[in-house]
Amino acid sequence: MGKIGIYGSSFDPITNVHLWTASTVAHRCKLDKVIFLPCSSKRRDKTMETADEHRIKMVNMAIEDNEKFSLDDYEMIQDGWEIYTYHTMNYFKKLFPEDSVYFIMGADLLVDIGRGMWTKGEELIAENRFIVMARNGIDMLSAISRSPILRNHDDGSTFHLLDKGLAMEISSTYIREEFAIGGEPRYLLPEKCYEYIKKNKLYQ
Template identity: 65%
Template sequence: MKIGVYGSSFDPVTNVHLWTASTIFHRKKLDKVLFLPSSNKRRDKNLNICDHHRIEMVKLAIKDDPRFELSTEEIYAPLGRQYTYFTMQILKETYPNDELFFVMGADLLENIGQGSWVQGDKLLEENQFIVMARDGIDMLKTIAQSPILRNVDDGRFQLVDKGLAMEISSTYIREEFSRGGEPRYLLPESCYQYIKEHRLYQEIE
């Protein structure tokens, strides 16, 4: 099987996350997409709600789509190993006969290229990637300008332009909730109701 590993904070999961996963599934002829929420123990993430709530919302968002599955490998990883490199090691052991691709946005590609990821060199050397376009980021230029990226550019980066500049940030949704706004149709209805029920994102520092 060909499996996409879609890592993100999902804070909260949005309709664009789902649309992106569906587009990647179709374009790259994947057999499955794993939604991989980031752990709040990561020092490179500043998450707004606890892991439990983000897990529950991803479950709600994907429960009716058999193409999508939740992976909590990073959430429950031992302290110090809650980073993508270690997670991909575990997933490759879990799916030894399958082909895995880490799915990320071009903004994350930039971050890895700048050397800001834990074990970023090894992550690049040992894995394949599907990279989604982001407004204002030239993916080919990003690879060419980074020694870390260009020296492993042997076809392991599959660059995807979704063809539609549809960007809904989780930050915008959080801000709307915190200020009494109405972001209802930017995320799955079940997740919207979950946020309202649990009074999440009520205050943003």
């Protein structure tokens, strides 16, 4: 039996911190594989700056040298009204029936689920396991204890709370803004992705 982490994000674009986070989680949580799951531009709760095809290509370029990393376009090919993390996790559990599958997320998303802001959030928590990364200003244990949705489904193994040990955050928004104003975010993202963005004039 293996351990697999599902790492969803817009990756618009993918950054070096995305890669460092995935590597840290894989090492600390003894994961055999981290699957990068780019969000679909058809989702009603997100607005993408870049076409799905560009984001897919950049993620593939960024992870191609790490045998533990792979990409899945499951959410990108779903109809927009059917894209919920609950369904996504069911898909991966059926895809890997012999393995333990974890959803990787930040503590900010844990708070949102606890507040009832996610569709099928309670079912998601009740039927899955999570690796939750610390975010500045969020007490993860307190967030769980304050939310009936979270605390009533926490059997001691539901949440693996992880502090990466270094509060390094590079937002994709910042990188997009830098490209837009002619800035130089070169070393904030993989070199291949930087060159791809310049070549295709993305975010300008």
